[in-house]
Amino acid sequence: MTAGGIACLLWGRRLAAALLPLLLTACHAAPTIEARPAMWLVADDDTQIYLLGTMHALPAGTDWDGGKVADAINKADELMLELSPRELAKAGAIFQTLAPRAAPLAMNARLPAKALAGYRAIEDGEPLGGDGLDDWAVLVLMGQRVAERADLSPADGVEAGLTAAFRGAGKPIRGLESAKAQLMLFETLDPAAQRALLVRAAENSDHAKEEIRAMAAAWSRGDVGALTTIVNEDIDEVPAARKAIITDRNRRWSLWVEQRLGQPGTVLMAVGAGHLVGKDGVPAMLAAEGYEVVRVQ
Template sequence: MIPLRAAFLPHQRAFLRRPLATLAAMVLAAAIGPVDAGLARQRPRLAYHTPRDDDAVSRSGAPQLRYPGPDRDDGLSLARKAIPPVEGTVRLAQLSQNYRPRPAIWRIGDRDTAIYLIGTIHTLPPGFAWRTAALDRIVARSRLLILESIEDSASKAATDASFVEDPMLPPLTARVDAGHRAKLAAFVASLPPATARLMDQMPSWIASVAIALVNEVRSGELPGPGADDWLEEQFRTANKPIVAIEDNRQVLAAVNAVPEGDQQRMLHAAIDAPVRSRADMRAAIHAWAKGDVGPDSALSVDLVATTGSAAMAAPLLTDRNSAWTRALIRQLKTPGTMLFAAGAGHFIGTGSVIEQLETRGVRVSRVQ
C-alpha cells in the first residue's frame, strides 16, 4: 500500500510540499485565465497587514478578505456570499464548519527545549477556520519557525527554472498509453495554447498535479493561502527567524529522477480521476481541522488507501520523513521553544515523523 493519492488527487494540499504547490499553481493560473475569465476577477486576496487584524477575524472563522474593484464588500468573505454564476466562471460555495477547529499539535523536548509539531494544509479554501488560541500561544512563545521550505523569490526562481520546464521532453500525449491519449488530448485542447505548450515541457509527475488542480478549480474549488503561509507571516511580522528543514531543489531533483514509467502511472491516475463533489474534496481538510488523524479519518484514508509505485512514494514522503526525524532530534540539543510546521500527511500513518521519533526513543506528547 503506497500513499500515491497524495500526489495527484484534489486532497493533495494535505500532503504535497510547498514548492510543488507553487509549481502547479503556475499552470493553474495560466489555465483558468481565458477559460474561466471571471474567476480571476473574483479571486480574493488574504491580507496579513498586522497580527492583530488577522486575530480579530480568525476568531469568528471569517478571514480578512476583500472584494477587488467595484464589488468590494469589506469584511465579507467571497466564500460566504453566493456569487451569481457567469458564463466561463465557477460558483463559489459556502463553507460548512459546524465544529470548533482543533488541528493536531504534538510536542517533543525536555526541561529547556520544546519543539511543537503541527501538520498543515498548504492551500485552504478562503474563509476556512483552523486556528486556535493554543496555537496562537505557541506561536507567541516560539523563537524559531521551521518549515519544509522557504518560498523567497530567489529560491522560487531557481526552482521554476530548474524543474518546471524541460524542452527536451516529448509532448505530454506521447507519454501516456493508447487508452489515455484521447482523454488527455481533450484536456490539453481545453487549455490556452501557451499553457498547453508549458505542460508539454513539464515532467510527467508535475503535469499530473497540474491536471488535478485545474480540474479542482473548474469544479468550483478555490485554493487559497495555507496554514504555512499564515505561520510564516506571523514570524516575519515579529522579526523572528524562519529556517527550512530541507533543500527543496534537492527534493525536486530526487523526484524528477524517478523512472518515467512510475511518473506516467501518476499521469494516468490524474487523467482517470473522477469528478468529485466539493464535500468529498474537502473531507480530508475537515478531518485535519478537527484533529482527526486516526486510521479511519478521511485524512488517513487519503494517505494510505491508494496503491502505486514505491519509487514515487520514497522521495515524496518516506525519505523526507526519515531526514526530518534526524534533523528534529539534532534540534533537541538547542534550548528554547520552536515550532515545526509541515504537510499533515507527514505526521500520520506508518513511517510518519511521529512514529519514527517514538521508534528512536523520543517522547511525543499530543497537546491539541
C-alpha cells in the same frame, strides 16, 4: 507560472498535498470555517518542538490558528517550514527550468484512453502544455488546476499565515529543504513511477475536487485516521514514489527534530499534514526511537 503553493500530499487521486508548496494562484472567498488541525509536542528539559500538520492551500476564511496552535505560535522562538520564504520565492523559476522534457511527447502517447479523457477534462479548453513537460510536472499542473477549482488558495494556507505571524513578531523562519532539492525529488523519480502517478491521477480526475475538499475537511477537524487513509490510498500503490516523497523525507525530518532537541528553546515545525500521520509519519518515527510524542491538539 507563479510561486505560491500546490495543495501538498494529496492528489494522485491524492498526491497534491505531498508535492510541495508551489504554484497556486489565489481563489475566491468562502464562508468562515473553524479548523483545529492535529498538533503534537516533543520535549525535553529545555526544548519544546511543536509538530503542526499543515494544508498549503485552504478555502478563504479558514480559521485554523486558534486553540493550542495560537499558544504554540506565541511560545515559539522560531518557525521551521518545509521551505523558507526565500526558497519558496525561487520555486517557480526552478520548476520552469526542470519541468521541460528533452523532446516533446504527446499526452495521447502517454495515457490510456480513460486517463487521457480525464486529463482533457482537467484542461477543459485551457491547455496545460503537457506535451512539452515531464510526467511529474504535468502532475503538478493538474494538481494546481484541481485545487483552484476546489477554491483552495495558498494565501489562506497555513504557511502563509504562519509566515506573516512570525515576520510580524520578528522571529526567524527557516526551512528543512531547498526548493531545488524538493523539486528534484520528482525530477529524479523513476520514470515508471512518474507515469504510474500521472495515469492514476488522470483516471480519477472526476473525483479529484471532492477528494481534495475531503482532505481539507479531515485536516480541519484533526481527523488523523481519515487523513491517513486519504493520503496513503493511492501513493501506496507506487512504492518508489512513497519512499522518495514521504518516507525518506520523514526520516530526515525526524533526525532534524532529534538533533534540535540538543539546543534549548521552543520551535514550531509546520509541514504538510500527510507527513505527520501513519506508521511512517514523523511522530511515529520519533516514538519508535523512544521519544515521548504527545498530541496536544
